[in-house]
């Protein structure tokens with residue numbers, strides 16, 4: 273067992289850290305305030321291969337391993353959680369689905385464009401009536417000559433306002449529960465698709481989150497992803513990897529909270545001394561650092577095992593559950609350490625506090641992660 277990053281992973285981390293510091297950090301506060309999607313940042317990300325991080329080189333990707341990808345998300349999340357989720361949905365929930373379930377013809381048709389950033393992906397699972405219980409989704413996918421016709425709506429779709437393509441889940445057999453769902457690759461500009469207004473969110477202001485409505489949308493035969501009526505498995509398998517990405521995002525936000533708190537507490541003076549001399553502040557800082565290390569170990573282990581092709585359902589759920597909770601505790605302490613200033617928009621911890629919460633909600637709430645872990649414990653797998 274080796275707890276050091278390899279030279280190659282250190283290089284990846286340094287590259288991502290430089291990119292985040294140079295190209296994202298200077299704009300993060302303004303993007304949060306103006307709710308501006310990070311379009312120019314994604315243009316620059318293309319040049320570093322960040323739109324197809326784990327896509328093999330033969331399909332035009334950067335060909336990095338999954339741990340490299342997770343390290344990149346963590347570094348980006350440390351400066352801008354919005355840019356982090358944009359990259360995460362595109363790279364794991366969209367491209368990850370293609371890598372795992374697409375036919376060779378679909379890979380050749382879609383991956384090079386996705387990896388080049390010519391297309392931006394979304395993942396359309398949640399519906400107004402089907403969140404945690406995604407298997408009860410209702411979007412209809414009716415068989416017609418040459419394909420299917422889709423009718424229904426999807427909610428909270430990240431990248432939804434800007435994505436050019438996506439993976440959508442529809443009901444192909446109304447009687448068969450989770451075994452009556454299929455996954456489809458879609459062009460988001462197909463006739464019949466309408467994107468709603470941007471959700472007014474608590475955080476992740478620079479990311480796009482909209483409702484997407486389908487009205488009699490034709491999807492051709494060749495766009496079925498995976499087997500017909502096996503789309504729920506596609507959705508869940510993609511989410512397993514996605515959860516490691518959200519754990520990395522939480523880790524990045526938590527690390528930023530610690531960075532800010534260390535710096536602030538070393539210069540803020542009260543009672544004639546810097547506040548980091550007070551034991552209560554030291555305990556805050558040491559708890560934050562300890563929990564971040566524990567979250568990092570869980571997250572990196574899940575990433576390495578996923579990269580090795582091992583079954584990581586429990587490990588991914590544990591990483592997300594723990595990292596997101598540790599992140600919430602870290603941002604709470606960070607605001608506390610900043611006192612009244614931490615409650616104002618003048619300090620980064622205020623944004624971190626707002627951005628953190630969603631890591632306990634999307635890609636499976638913490639309650640759902642508990643269910644996943646308990647089920648794995650009970651079945652031994």
Ligand SMILES: Cc1cc2nc3c(=O)[nH]c(=O)nc-3n(C[C@H](O)[C@H](O)[C@H](O)COP(=O)(O)OP(=O)(O)OC[C@H]3O[C@@H](n4cnc5c(N)ncnc54)[C@H](O)[C@@H]3O)c2cc1C
Pocket residue numbers: 361394395396397398402403404405427428429430431473476481630633634635636637638639640
């Ligand atoms: C910013 C943002 C971006 C998102 N991006 C996407 C996206 O790109 N694509 C997509 O498909 N979805 C996306 N989502 C949706 C997200 O995955 C869902 O919000 C999430 O799965 C929870 O579903 P829900 O909101 O319907 O809550 P509900 O499922 O209604 O849950 C409400 C509460 O009940 C609890 N609960 C539900 N069932 C159980 C149970 N069996 N046991 C115990 N407690 C339970 C939940 O944990 C939660 O506390 C996004 C959401 C947000 C906020």
